[in-house]
Amino acid sequence: ARTLRIGLIPGDGIGREVIPAGRRILEALPTSLGLKFSFVDLDAGFETFKQTGVALPDKTVETLKKECDGALFGAVSSPTTPTKGYSSPIVALRKRLDLYANVRPVKSVAPTPAFPDPIDLVIVRENTEDLYVKEEKTYDAPNGQGKIAEAIKRISERASSRIATMAGEIAIRRQKIRDTTGDTTGKKAMVTITHKSNVLSQTDGLFRATARTALEQQRFKDAGVEIDEQIVDSMVYKLFRQPASYDVIVAPNLYGDILSDGAAALVGSLGLVPSANVGDGFAIGEPCHGSAPDIQGQGIANPIATLRSVALMLEFLEQEEAAARIYAAVDGNLAEGKLLTPDMGGKAKTEEVVDDILRRL
Ligand code: NAD
Numbered sequence: 001a002r003t004l005r006i007g008l009i010p011g012d013g014i015g016r017e018v019i020p021a022g023r024r025i026l027e028a029l030p031t032s033l034g035l036k037f038s039f040v041d042l043d044a045g046f047e048t049f050k051q052t053g054v055a056l057p058d059k060t061v062e063t064l065k066k067e068c069d070g071a072l073f074g075a076v077s078s079p080t081t082p083t084k085g086y087s088s089p090i091v092a093l094r095k096r097l098d099l100y101a102n103v104r105p106v107k108s109v110a111p112t113p114a115f116p117d118p119i120d121l122v123i124v125r126e127n128t129e130d131l132y133v134k135e136e137k138t139y140d141a142p143n144g145q146g147k148i149a150e151a152i153k154r155i156s157e158r159a160s161s162r163i164a165t166m167a168g169e170i171a172i173r174r175q176k177i178r179d180t181t182g183d184t185t186g187k188k189a190m191v192t193i194t195h196k197s198n199v200l201s202q203t204d205g206l207f208r209a210t211a212r213t214a215l216e217q218q219r220f221k222d223a224g225v226e227i228d229e230q231i232v233d234s235m236v237y238k239l240f241r242q243p244a245s246y247d248v249i250v251a252p253n254l255y256g257d258i259l260s261d262g263a264a265a266l267v268g269s270l271g272l273v274p275s276a277n278v279g280d281g282f283a284i285g286e287p288c289h290g291s292a293p294d295i296q297g298q299g300i301a302n303p304i305a306t307l308r309s310v311a312l313m314l315e316f317l318e319q320e321e322a323a324a325r326i327y328a329a330v331d332g333n334l335a336e337g338k339l340l341t342p343d344m345g346g347k348a349k350t351e352e353v354v355d356d357i358l359r360r361l
């Protein structure tokens with residue numbers, strides 16, 4: 001059996017309650033899949049910062065680079081007041097491991113009056129450039145008319161091309177899953193390029209043109225991946241009116257950030273929505289929620305965002321069958337609707353939900 005080594009970075013708050021659930025589901029996967037896992041516990045976060053003065057110890061980064069195939073990251077608390085020397089460990093991890101994509105699938109639990117058709121889309125956000133290069137400056141306006149602040153929005157062909165290529169590959173993989181599971185929604189493989197090139201003709205214009213070229217590769221054509229595009233503001237409108245009509249959405253960093261938090265609101269609890277930070281040959285699964293100090297220590301955190309993040313990490317480690325098992329077990333729990341945590345209107349504890357999902361593997 002192949003052994004995958006997984007770094008576990010629980011972080012702060014409920015991160016410490018949900019990451020153990022992630023470990024449990026990996027350990028519970030059927031042996032018939034031919035997979036084994038080994039684990040290494042790693043530190044990062046605000047607690048780590050308070051104890052050691054660094055939020056992301058070098059040892060964590062080095063261990064991930066040298067030993068691990070993938071990792072799970074819980075959540076971190078941010079200081080409530082500006083704290084000297086503190087910076088977000090997940091942002092630093094993305095940089096140091098060149099995890100250039102943030103992937104966020106958004107899937108509805110059940111039809112609602114507002115959204116009768118099933119929502120099943122994924123947002124693929126470029127993670128290394130755009131306005132997030134953080135090259136800002138502030139200076140005095142001429143004639144003493146206050147201050148002016150400016151920021152660089154940087155878009156490169158290289159980053160735009162690799163993110164669009166990843167979006168195309170995700171579209172192919174999703175179509176394969178729909179084909180093998182006998183999907184009845186009639187959804188087609190499609191990548192929607194999001195931009196504002198009507199105004200930002202050079203930066204967003206380059207993103208749009210490069211993404212289009214990347215998606216015109218023959219292998220995407222052969223797999224029937226359609227290319228669609230949408231100006232970002234009208235994208236928000238359509239995403240909230242007809243979310244069922246989207247499959248894969250690819251966006252530069254800032255639009256992707258905003259769209260992915262917005263899309264998470266379409267499906268109810270934050271406790272359901274996973275994400276993955278992905279580079280070439282490495283993936284970190286990360287639930288979208290934060291450290292939830294309001295419920296920490298009560299054993300009632302919803303583990304589903306984390307369990308889905310485990311599955312997402314496995315997809316990028318080319319373990320699609322194991323991923324599919326986890327998705328199906330989670331969907332089974334949600335469809336039955338008997339063992340749910342309080343954020344979903346239930347009374348179950350984290351552990352009870354995990355036990356129920358493990359039974360369904
Ligand atoms: P949050 O996501 O921690 O919580 C928002 C609300 O959702 C809370 O009421 C919380 O109880 C609920 N919630 C979140 N996850 C849940 C789960 N799994 N099960 C049940 N309920 C859940 O966001 P916040 O309160 O704005 O932030 C708290 C801390 O987390 C802050 O320090 C913030 O900076 C940090 N944060 C970290 C990340 C991250 O690590 N990626 C993301 C967002 C916020």
Ligand code: MN
Nearest residue numbers: 257258260261
């Ligand atoms: Mn965000």
